[in-house]
Amino acid sequence: MPVASAPEFARGLGLAGLFDLHTHFMPPNVTAKVRAQFDSAGPLIGRPWPLVYINERGRRTDEQLVETLRGLGVRRFTALSYAHRPGMAEWLNDWAAGFAAEVPEVLHCATLYPEDGAGEYVASRVADGARVFKVHVQVGNFDVRDPLLDDAWGVLAEASTPVVLHAGSGPVPATYTGPAPVADLLARHPRLRLVIAHAGAPEYCEFLKLAERHDLVGLDTTMAFTDFFSEMGGAYPADLLPRLRDLGLAGKVFLGSDFPNIPYPYEHQLEALARLELGDAWLRAVCWESAARVLGE
Template sequence: MGPLHDEDVPRWWEALGLPGLIDIHTHFLPERMLRRVWAHFDDAGPLVGRPWPITYRWDEASRLAQLRRLGLRHFTALTYAHRPGMAADLTDFALKLAATEPDCVPSATFFPEVGVLEQVQSALERGARVFKIHAQVGGFDLREPVLDPVWGLLAESGVPVVVHVGSGPVPRPGFTGPDKLEGVMRRHPGLTAVVAHLGAPEYAEFLALAGTYPRLHLDTTMVFTDFFEAAAPFPPELLPRLAELPDRIVLGSDFPNIPYLYAHQLESLDRLRDLEPALDDDWLRAVCWFNGKRLLGV
């Protein structure tokens, strides 16, 4: 049985023979912006679409301490801009946090705006090991011409970019959907992209893309949890595809912006061992440690 409470989490990964966990999809933001994000969730805002209580509504030091108690050896400070003029400051925040917290992987973001290529180049030169963009919140198409040289640079660097481009929790026509990422991958097949939330609710389409592009990955963020299953259930007939991609699925959680305990994400993954085809301990070890270690270079 998977962990039911956060204090059970270390026993869970120890039983798998792991030294801890690596989570590619955690968030740290400047305090003022984080409060605005939480208020949007509290109001079940237009890009949320349903009540979404924040479990870890704590100060930054407490959130860092909680991740360490859970046994996260490496985690990210993913930020994302919703308008021009924000991305550079958010990248500065995330890189400064990583400079003071060695287990926080140097993270960065970008937005389709003038100077974006130079911003991304600067972030790479300062040690960024992962980027995050959010097409749903940002309201942009990944295929915008200004981003094309950025995708080329990231493909050449091998640094992964976590991309929220699935249509959940609320679709934004013109900005979300698998066709947007497919257009980018067709031009830059060497890009190391990580599809957030396994592409929910377009699971089948994004898994099919992973079959075409060997550097396309997907993270587990919120998928299989009771909260997500109520709105965007993962189709059981797609489990064989997950079993076929043990090196392309990576642990993500969305901490702290989740409406349940962190342990529930792991419990939800553990349940997959009881299904057919069973996703066994080797699959869980790859997802919770080895794939993140390789992607983040830690």
């Protein structure tokens, strides 16, 4: 079904707005490097990836992008950043804490990297109010089973803090992507609250199984059902949809968009979810209720 207006889509479901668990705001120099990767179809991207909200609509400031989300009816969202080298995570965490303090709709986010002291700074960030962590295995090029992360995972499991984890092998596989390392991580830390980004694309089935097997593991919808992702790595398997419906009704599927780094209007993600025909109750859970429950909103 076409979605002309994101706010109308939410109102049609009886929701006051949308809760997007996967949006990106980062320090300006990091943002510039990330966007350069997309502009050049760099090695972590693997194909042309036009940024609608950055190029076609002008290189907007963070303030303008926040206003765009507000206009789309997104009432709660994240500022996900991710470290790719030692010594970077805490600098990103400082910036994210400041951004969340300035923007009421933004959840206080943080990240981590396998390095000495990771457990200590993760504990400090959780104590200071960080509510969502982001880990990007492909970009960070590290193994989630690295012993340097063991204490950090323990802290996050104890606090039940959600971790948006990009571990699937899309859009380009890397040394440590895929479901096997995550399965091993969960065997060691079964109380970790993981949200698998992009529904685990392209290893949809394997990550769905992990979410079914572990009470605190879910999936986000980021790009997974859109035409762009289907053309890039194959459509979401139709035979998995009944299980995806059950998972969503159990409160374990969360709206994500990747805004502003998306090659289509925001509404297309909503259209992609609606055309799965999994029902309004499923859409309400995905678009607001499940994230609000997990995060105490």
